[in-house]
Amino acid sequence: MVKDTGKRNQLFTGLPEPTLRRMPEYLHFLQRAWERGVIDISAPYIGRELNLDPTQVVKDFAITGVKGKPKVGYNTYELIQNIEEYIGFNRTNEAILAGAGNLGSAILSYAQFQGFGIKIIAAFDADPSKTGLIKGNVNIFAIERIHELLHRLKVQIGIITTPAAAAQETADTMTACGIKAIWNFAPVTLKVPDDVIVQNTSMYANVAVLLKKHQLLQEQFRIVENV
Amino acid sequence: MVKDTGKRNQLFTGLPEPTLRRMPEYLHFLQRAWERGVIDISAPYIGRELNLDPTQVVKDFAITGVKGKPKVGYNTYELIQNIEEYIGFNRTNEAILAGAGNLGSAILSYAQFQGFGIKIIAAFDADPSKTGLIKGNVNIFAIERIHELLHRLKVQIGIITTPAAAAQETADTMTACGIKAIWNFAPVTLKVPDDVIVQNTSMYANVAVLLKKHQLLQEQFRIVENV
């Protein structure tokens, strides 16, 4: 068994999360550059465009194992390949989704169209009026059928877009069905076995940062105006 | 003028962003506790439930200015009030949204129902077939009318849910109309004047972290099984 230190993060030492979060940004930028015919691209250039320290860009790229040439930079295509490989965007990662409300429906359509590494192959909802519907090419099933369907599908990724009150129960069902990674949009802390990871995406957290920074920046400028 | 150091963050020194991101989580948890009749609540208890270090909880609360009692903890209601006040969830922060596609529509409905501090009062879209529609009680206008409408509405917060290719142009229009805070869902780095803040929420970043952690944890457990 993996020792449970209570510190889940210790399993991921050497995995700098900020770097990981920047990877898709690099990817998008590099793909646009590649489309414009940019063969070689340097870290200082990318840094200027993305508002990042050039050393940080170099370090981030080093993690993927790509090699650059002094004075020239990196091969754009090779860089794209390496980043996609590193974060797993080039594999087909199948997922299921629970809670086909507003947010859930959006994720369904969004994931299918944008295709960011995951493919949602089934959705579930507790509301009987939603079962049988199809959203973003995905069938919505009754939540009771999750066990039966997952037994056949062998999916490891689950997305929770249920109301907060239903999130923990949904997570329990998912882990009981073999889900090993949960993308949780509900504003609750989920309790899961230690061979399961949870990635929280909270709209609330982002609104909080947005509002507070806005408030502070406005104060700053008001002070300056009154001097 | 505020000196532009190139480091936007320097304007926000003393604003620990991780703390800010935890605030809505505390808030949600405290509201549930309050509903259950919990009058006083301690940092160690909250820490256990939310998987956080108790000292961190104490420090986070201290930022809001709330006072606790040794041996007792904090008054739940007072704590809720202080956090709401601190992050601005108790004010009505009006916003507009540009890009009423899948994600945009979801945010429209989601924001209205959940009411997390912001109230979207108008939406805009470039697609003529969408103008005139109402989603989540919000009217969708032609993007050309943004100038005219914002002149009257005096809104400071803008949400960008357009395709990536249209995001920068949308941001330019918004800032030209007096928007001071942009919540950007497009996977691009926006360039804005330095009295405007940008909060990026990237689905891609979250998927990247999810996929990589999942991959690593599975490897860990595979290794353990084979020992």
Place this chain on the structure above:
DNA sequence: TAGATTGTTAATCGATTAACAATC
């Protein structure tokens, strides 16, 4: 060769965690 960029090692900075005194 000169100069820009990679790649690596060291310094800084900020957040988390630990230690501990104050207090109810």
Place this chain on the structure above:
DNA sequence: TAGATTGTTAATCGATTAACAATC
């Protein structure tokens, strides 16, 4: 009073930034 918790100061940890040598 004893003990749990707040509140604060110090230590640790990790990420960012700076410095600089290697290299094309």
